[in-house]
Amino acid sequence: xxxxxxxxxxxxxxxxxxxxxxxxxxxxxxxxxxxxxxxxxxxxxxxxxx
Numbered sequence: 857x858x859x860x861x862x863x864x865x866x867x868x869x870x871x872x873x874x875x876x877x878x879x880x881x882x883x884x885x886x887x888x889x890x891x892x893x894x895x896x897x898x899x900x901x902x903x904x905x906x
Contacts, residue, residue, distance in 0.1 A: 863880050869886050
């Protein structure tokens with residue numbers, strides 16, 4: 857049997873104002889509610905021209 861990878865217990869979502877405790881099986885920095893919002897924000901930002 858293979859051991860399942862887990863993250864630290866008691867981690868909190870990094871989204872400002874969110875107090876959700878992340879699952880040990882969620883390896884992201886944000887909860888499922890805010891992960892999509894953060895991803896969308898990153899995608900919608902225009903790239904800086906050099």
